Amino acid sequence: MSLLSYFRSPKTKTASLAKERLQIIVAHERSQRGTPDYLPQLKQDILEVIRKYVEISSDQVSVQLEQNEDDLAVLELNVTLPDEK
Amino acid sequence: MAKVIVVTSGKGGVGKTTSSAAIGTGLAVKGYKTVIVDFDIGLRNLDLIMGCERRVVYDFVNVINGESNLNQALIKDKRVEKLFILPASQTRDKDALTKEGVERVLNELKQEFDFIICDSPAGIEAGAMMALYFADEAIVTTNPEVSSVRDSDRILGILHSKSKRAEEGLDGVKEHLLLTRYNPERVEKGEMLSVEDVQDILAIDLLGVIPESPSVLSASNSGQPVILDIDSDAGKAYQDTIDRLLGEEIDYRFLQVRKKGILKRIFGG
Numbered sequence A: 001m002s003l004l005s006y007f008r009s010p011k012t013k014t015a016s017l018a019k020e021r022l023q024i025i026v027a028h029e030r031s032q033r034g035t036p037d038y039l040p041q042l043k044q045d046i047l048e049v050i051r052k053y054v055e056i057s058s059d060q061v062s063v064q065l066e067q068n069e070d071d072l073a074v075l076e077l078n079v080t081l082p083d084e085k
Numbered sequence B: 001m002a003k004v005i006v007v008t009s010g011k012g013g014v015g016k017t018t019s020s021a022a023i024g025t026g027l028a029v030k031g032y033k034t035v036i037v038d039f040d041i042g043l044r045n046l047d048l049i050m051g052c053e054r055r056v057v058y059d060f061v062n063v064i065n066g067e068s069n070l071n072q073a074l075i076k077d078k079r080v081e082k083l084f085i086l087p088a089s090q091t092r093d094k095d096a097l098t099k100e101g102v103e104r105v106l107n108e109l110k111q112e113f114d115f116i117i118c119d120s121p122a123g124i125e126a127g128a129m130m131a132l133y134f135a136d137e138a139i140v141t142t143n144p145e146v147s148s149v150r151d152s153d154r155i156l157g158i159l160h161s162k163s164k165r166a167e168e169g170l171d172g173v174k175e176h177l178l179l180t181r182y183n184p185e186r187v188e189k190g191e192m193l194s195v196e197d198v199q200d201i202l203a204i205d206l207l208g209v210i211p212e213s214p215s216v217l218s219a220s221n222s223g224q225p226v227i228l229d230i231d232s233d234a235g236k237a238y239q240d241t242i243d244r245l246l247g248e249e250i251d252y253r254f255l256q257v258r259k260k261g262i263l264k265r266i267f268g269g
């Protein structure tokens, strides 16, 4: 498709694209709701500590807080370490 | 029992004030004593939409601060019996609304009114939080557009966790979806989210769908709530909304593209 035909192409059905994007972002934001405000900073700090020893990127660390029962919350920390060379 | 209803959205410019004016007026027309309270401190506008801007003497913040009493600040509508407006203040002090102050004024209003409609400011700052905090019901005003739908979902989250009802473990705030500025032509062409799309995402009960309509601008130009323009599409859609709010089951009238009449089809237009 040439650039010209891109601009000329009839309006695509963007509503379905809007719906798809909304479903994803809204589901993500709902899952973050009610989690403590310190969680992102906690994740950042954990990342810094691990980086003293191995080089990892931020998507290799996941920090999740789950409220299991009324009086029990579990902080789950998952770190994917790079393969040993 | 008086009902406190907040008209809220997160996003600005979606039609909260237009809807607050229309819904408040519609309830009063039905015979319920109704007050519309402008929570948009610093950006008072409900007075203009209601056409009573030149009659504002005292405001919401004056009442909270004890500088006037409630009856001095309430403006009685000249068209509809039983309809009152409590204007917002033009102060720039963002902390003018205290929780204790707002609660005291709302409690006093509850003694006299059947419905208290709270016109929320945009955003999720103090003013918007205060407008929804004491609500029994929420009319989540949404446009069929990505940022508005996302913001509405955030507001729903706040209603679930930060309202008085949520904090006190009472039954939650009753949530209604009001879809405004709806354009059936664009929905049909696949260019705009449909009612069903928005309902799928937000998953709350639908209260009304207000079409995008030139009558809304004419109404605000002349300081008449659009629901009083009884022949307009938006006016009719708001009337249907009122009936549903009062528990009736009403068919939706403005979801389909209007078919052109035979003359229009022949002669164009």
Ligand SMILES: Nc1ncnc2c1ncn2[C@@H]1O[C@H](COP(=O)(O)OP(=O)(O)O)[C@@H](O)[C@H]1O
Pocket: B009, B011, B012, B013, B014, B015, B016, B017, B018, B019, B122, B180, B181, B182, B210, B211, B212, B213, B214, B216, B217, B220, B234
């Ligand atoms: N159904 C509608 N059709 C056309 N214009 C509308 C409609 N609803 C609202 N508007 C316009 O949108 C703008 C914002 O409306 P307003 O009620 O002030 O929104 P908010 O209070 O949410 O900021 C106004 O110019 C108003 O005239």
Ligand SMILES: [Mg+2]
Pocket: B016, B017, B018, B040, B045, B120, B121
């Ligand atoms: Mg407004």
